Amino acid sequence: MKAFNRRKLVTASAMLAVTALTITTVPAQAFSPKSEVGVSANEIKLGITIPMTGAASPGYNKVPAAMKAYFDYVNANGGVNGRKITLVVKDDQYVPTQAVAKTNELILKDRVFALVSPLGTANNKAVAASVNPAKRGVPVLFVNTGFSGFADVKKYPTTYSLLPSYVMEAKIMAEYIKDNFAGKTIGLVYQDDDFGSDALAGFKTAGVKFATTVGYASGSQSATTAAGWVTKLKAANCDVVILFGVSSATAAGLGTAAALKYAPQWILGSVGGDATTIKAAGVPAGVLYNAVGASFLPSTTDTADEYVSLFSGIYAKAVPGSAFDNNVLVGMNSAFVTVQALQAAGKNPTRKSLIAAINSKGSTFASAGLLPLNYSASSHVGYNGYWFGKYSPTGDLKPDGGKYTLYTTDSGSGAVVKSTYKRPAMPAKGLPN
Amino acid sequence: MRISHKSRLISLLGASALVAATLTIVPAQAAAVGPLCNGASPVQSCQGTTSDGAPYVMMVPANFNGMVALYSHGYRYNIDIPAGIPIVGGYKITNTPEPIPGGNPTVANYFLSQGIAVMGSGFARQGWNLDSAVSTNVELIETFKKKFTTTTKVVAWGSSLGGIITQTLAEKYPTLVDAVAPMCMADNVAAELTMAGDFLWGMKTFFDPTIKAGNYSAGALGNAEALGDIVKVLTVMGKLQAGVASGAWPDTSSPAGKALEKAGIPSRSAILLLGLMAGLPTQSAHFDSVSGPEGALKLSFPLAVSPALAVLENGANAAILAILATQDVELQAGGTVFDNSSTDYAARVADSSVIFNAALSGNTAITAMLGVLAASPRAKATASAKVASLAATTGKINVPTIMMTGVADPITPAGATQRIIDKYTEQYAAEKDAARKAANRSGSYRTPAKKLLAIWSVTPKSWTKFDAAGSPITTAPAAPGTNHCNFTTANLVTVAKLLVTAGSTGSLPINAATFSAVRKSGGLLIDPDFSAPLLKYYGN
Incomplete structure (x- = not known):
């Protein structure tokens, strides 16, 4: 027996062992000679791990529905080379060990072609270490985290970032502070893990001096712990406080500060200003009012933006009654980029051809992002910049002066400069060719 | 590492219709004795000691088909432990032979009913005994062949420390064994x-x-x-x-x-x-x-x-x-x-x-x-x-080898098995390279046969249970994939069958029937892409 055949047999049988299927129960599929796991004549199967239940789920749990809404829109318009995209959703509850278990299920039981938009720094690092998608050759598309490490092609050869890194965000935020809050006393509350350490690295590179820094362990954020933050921030006489954490930390921090009549100028990291999460925590979205925030996508209230206009329409039909917020926009934009990657992978896509396609063509993919994608064989960096704005009383982030002023930088020591990038026009009907 | 319990072994053997022998611990001696066989039918029991004083037992069915399965037991403490010590109190050093894992009667029945003999030593010393145990096993194999001259095949298996004993035996004496199955194998000392x-x-x-x-x-x-x-x-x-x-x-x-x-x-x-x-x-x-x-x-x-x-x-x-x-x-x-x-x-x-x-x-x-x-x-x-001079495995695979280990084994972590897999990956690549070079000369390429099959005992999706007050319950049986050498009888029989097939044919049974059998065994996974972290000693 030739090695190739034996290998295929081993692999196929291993999958069966896990899925408790018998060979005869595998649906008959018109496999081409180059058929790939998760790809049939009619379907491309993708998988996502994300918190759908539990304390961390509000807001994030809208992402899969948003992605499905766009995939269904593409499917209704012919799919990708005639194949419909399906998305298998697994709830990891924002627990790294759950992310490992669920990702194993996606790969071994559901036999997905690729992972797409899995969320969380710790979760993705846990999956990389324990499931090892790179060794398996499984693409991990557009991880939903800004941890700079995932752009390391050597360490994570099958993983692609989409969000700008937290290092970039901190550097650009430092520039914003210099421009708008020079001479003020600055405080920092940050998540005391790789998410926060990325930010600390960025602030250090930018030379920001903090009057006090307060780290909190992931998962420990609560009104009780936030009261401790406020005490320290007050003691340091902070005029401006950066809260670089998840939205549940924002809810705890801003909600508690409001209750304690502490009202500095808040600057929120891009992942910490989600009104949906804040409301789910029992804190009025109004606590966000006038806080500074950042984004790389257009404002969700910017209905003049062609992507916002199209995506909000698609989403309203797919998920009636659900608010079109930044979680939805992020999810639909990820799906939009994913579709282009699948198209670029060829008529009979393989995991290898998908990776090759992103490396060679990813920087030309259209997207809602107001900054360019930076993919190449040596770079898995997604977007590379931000604009700043302030939150409305309803928790919507709007650009300062009604105009996007975009800054760009890298995750190293590169300077922060204004971006001159002009986003290309959206493909007709939002359907990439 | 896995501790064998004499009392359990004896009770199980007594319960087995096929195993009529009653074991007697043979005192350590300076010269080889036996084997002394009782001639019973359908299974005769033989016992003796190797020249290092290690007691052994052989069980040979009347319809002996020429194959014998040598089992190596796991680590036994090398000191007596007073009764007052928690968990392990009352342990006494024992060299009772263990010809089948834990004296499991179903496993014994499988071998013996197939006409396959089983044997095992209690070894000359307890504690970390890799060097002496391998020597004992070499002598035991020769002793068996001399006594039962129709012997044609020898397969070896073992658990924990017995796993590395088995692997080392196959590395150092590949002509003595036809197939091996190291289970929940210990890493090097x-x-x-x-x-x-x-x-x-x-x-x-x-x-x-x-x-x-x-x-x-x-x-x-x-x-x-x-x-x-x-x-x-x-x-x-x-x-x-x-x-x-x-x-x-x-x-x-x-x-x-x-x-x-x-x-x-x-x-x-x-x-x-x-x-x-x-x-x-x-x-x-x-x-x-x-x-x-x-x-x-x-x-x-x-x-x-x-x-x-x-x-x-x-x-x-x-x-x-x-x-x-x-x-x-x-x-x-x-x-x-x-x-x-x-x-x-x-x-x-x-x-x-x-x-x-x-x-x-x-x-x-x-x-x-x-x-x-x-x-x-x-x-x-x-x-x-x-320590460096003590016996150690190199990871060289000489004969068809089946490995089974728990992914969350706390005593002999899955990384010990992974190290062997990684070494064999290199070995197999070299064998393919050599085959290609040979093909360039002969014009005929033949893919080298794979000689290693790794089976992982995997954990369920979740298993922690809580009582009404929300406290975790710790009295339930250990979940599959956890604890040390936590295999079911079905798991052991599955490996035994694969071992016998590999020993008989000289090649691993990599086919749909094997994967079906492994799947039906429960809690087992064959995934060539699964990778366990190596032990920290190796720098990861």
């Missing part, structure tokens, strides 16, 4: 002692500076020191368990440990860090690190508490062996064997500290704990050269 030593040193450094954690005296005093360490370590673990919710540190903690407590770092984070740096699994018999009780702790329990409880549960099992194995190898080596003089514990936990960041209480806490470890006095081995 240096790697195992590093895992043990790192954990004990950490316990000493954080929680009780009076723990010796090695450098035991010779003789009775050394035994007392080791047993004293067991009591101290288990006492500390009891206090850590009691303080899991509050974060309180044991009252015996070191000044540095107390300073960490004062800084607000819970003791559960410290014990988790020790588990991670030693390489203990973060899933255990009753803690899956993914489940939480309904209510407020649904998320925070798996995120912040469960991994520490898993390390505690695994650590309690591992620490006893760690202490007694360290003492045993120190005696053999004539000096101390644990060396962390240049260990970078921060590098050890670089990845895992991200995954378990919340349970470790964040980067600041991690940095503080690692700072204590970095500043604490290190151990320098005085007998490294002697």
Whole structure:
């Protein structure tokens, strides 16, 4: 027996062992000679791990529905080379060990072609270490985290970032502070893990001096712990406080500060200003009012933006009654980029051809992002910049002066400069060719 | 490592219709004796001792078909343990032969009903006995062949320390065995002692500076020191368990440990860090690190508490062996064997500290704990050269080999099996390369046959159960994939069948029937892409 055949047999049988299927129960599929796991004549199967239940789920749990809404829109318009995209959703509850278990299920039981938009720094690092998608050759598309490490092609050869890194965000935020809050006393509350350490690295590179820094362990954020933050921030006489954490930390921090009549100028990291999460925590979205925030996508209230206009329409039909917020926009934009990657992978896509396609063509993919994608064989960096704005009383982030002023930088020591990038026009009907 | 129990073996053999023999422990002798066979039918029992004094048992069915299966048992402590010692109290050194795993009658029935003989030794010495056990097995195989001259095939298998004995036998004496099955295989002694030593040193450094954690005296005093360490370590673990919710540190903690407590770092984070740096699994018999009780702790329990409880549960099992194995190898080596003089514990936990960041209480806490470890006095081995001279596996696969191990085994981590897989991957690539070069000359390419099949005993999706009050239940049977050599009878029979087929045919049965059998066995996985972390000794 030739090695190739034996290998295929081993692999196929291993999958069966896990899925408790018998060979005869595998649906008959018109496999081409180059058929790939998760790809049939009619379907491309993708998988996502994300918190759908539990304390961390509000807001994030809208992402899969948003992605499905766009995939269904593409499917209704012919799919990708005639194949419909399906998305298998697994709830990891924002627990790294759950992310490992669920990702194993996606790969071994559901036999997905690729992972797409899995969320969380710790979760993705846990999956990389324990499931090892790179060794398996499984693409991990557009991880939903800004941890700079995932752009390391050597360490994570099958993983692609989409969000700008937290290092970039901190550097650009430092520039914003210099421009708008020079001479003020600055405080920092940050998540005391790789998410926060990325930010600390960025602030250090930018030379920001903090009057006090307060780290909190992931998962420990609560009104009780936030009261401790406020005490320290007050003691340091902070005029401006950066809260670089998840939205549940924002809810705890801003909600508690409001209750304690502490009202500095808040600057929120891009992942910490989600009104949906804040409301789910029992804190009025109004606590966000006038806080500074950042984004790389257009404002969700910017209905003049062609992507916002199209995506909000698609989403309203797919998920009636659900608010079109930044979680939805992020999810639909990820799906939009994913579709282009699948198209670029060829008529009979393989995991290898998908990776090759992103490396060679990813920087030309259209997207809602107001900054360019930076993919190449040596770079898995997604977007590379931000604009700043302030939150409305309803928790919507709007650009300062009604105009996007975009800054760009890298995750190293590169300077922060204004971006001159002009986003290309959206493909007709939002359907990439 | 796996402990064999004489009483269980005897009772099971008595229950087996096919096994009529009653075992008698044969005293250690200086010259080979036997085999003395009772001539019973349908299964005759033979016993004797090899020239090193190791007692053995052979069970040979009347319809003997020429194949014999040699089983090597796991680690047995090399000192008697007084009844008052927790968990292992009352143990007496035993060299009772173990021809089948744990005396399992179903496994015995499988072999014997096929006309296959089984045999096993109790070995000449207990403790870490790789060198002597391999020599014993070589002699036992020759003895069997001489007695039963129609022997045509020899297959060997073993558990835990018996796993590495089996692998080493196949590496050093490939002509003596036709196929092997090392199960829940131990790693080489240096790697195992590093895992043990790192954990004990950490316990000493954080929680009780009076723990010796090695450098035991010779003789009775050394035994007392080791047993004293067991009591101290288990006492500390009891206090850590009691303080899991509050974060309180044991009252015996070191000044540095107390300073960490004062800084607000819970003791559960410290014990988790020790588990991670030693390489203990973060899933255990009753803690899956993914489940939480309904209510407020649904998320925070798996995120912040469960991994520490898993390390505690695994650590309690591992620490006893760690202490007694360290003492045993120190005696053999004539000096101390644990060396962390240049260990970078921060590098050890670089990845895992991200995954378990919340349970470790964040980067600041991690940095503080690692700072204590970095500043604490290190151990320098005085007998490294002697340890290095002890037998060790190279990972060379000479004969068809089936491996089975639990993915969360706390005593012989899955990484021990992974190391063999990795070595064989290199070996197979070289064999293919050689075949290609040969094909260039002959014009005919033949893919080399694969000689290694790895079977993983995997954990369920989740298994932690909670009572009505939300407290975890720890009385249920250990989940598959956890605990040491935690295989079902069906698992063992599955491996036995594969072993017999491989031994008969000279090649691994890699086909649909095999995968179907493995699947039906329950809790087992064949996944060529699965990769377990190597033991920390190897620098990951």
